[in-house]
Amino acid sequence: MATSGPVDRSLATRLVELTEGGLPLVDDPWAWLAERLGIDIEATLALLQRLQADGVIRRIAAVPNHYRLGYRHNGMTVWDVDDREMARLGPLIGAQVFVSHCYRRPRQQGWRYNLFAMVHGRSAEKIDTYRSLIRELLGSACRADEMLVSSRILKKTGLRIAAAAR
Secondary structure, eight states: OOOOSOOOHHHHHHHHHHHTTOOOSSSOHHHHHHHHHTSOHHHHHHHHHHHHHTTSOOOOOOOOOTTTTTOOEEEEEEEEEOGGGHHHHHHHHHTSTTEEEEEEOOOBTTBOOOEEEEEEESSHHHHHHHHHHHHHHHGGGEEEEEEEEOSSOOOOOOOOOOGGGO
16 A cells, blocks of 8 residues: 555544544444444455554454463563574574563663563473473573563553543
């Protein structure tokens, strides 16, 4: 899709307002959006594509509630990985089925870890198994690791547009 020409800001804002709580569980969420925006499905999809191409929307994805799926144990594993190996090892760790998200962070004063990988499991033992698998994949490029365990569940939400900005 071409990215020239301005996006109708009021239509884009309305689209974000309609989706900030997630898409509804209906047979055709694109038709649901189109109807509420007062445009056809093709225009709705084109708007979504344009907003994504312009960097307004990063991605459209399902975000399952892992607790409701029985994955009640989780931890952010942090790894001190040789920077020269990061381009090879980061994607390898991120591709593991038990890793929900994985990213590189710059080292900080007093904090040596540069690779973060969130793992979820049905038991604490499973999480330990996953950590061992990651450690094995990282091999000698890994100098140290820890796991940060959640102390409480925070409400996760998508983009919210403040009323004053509307």
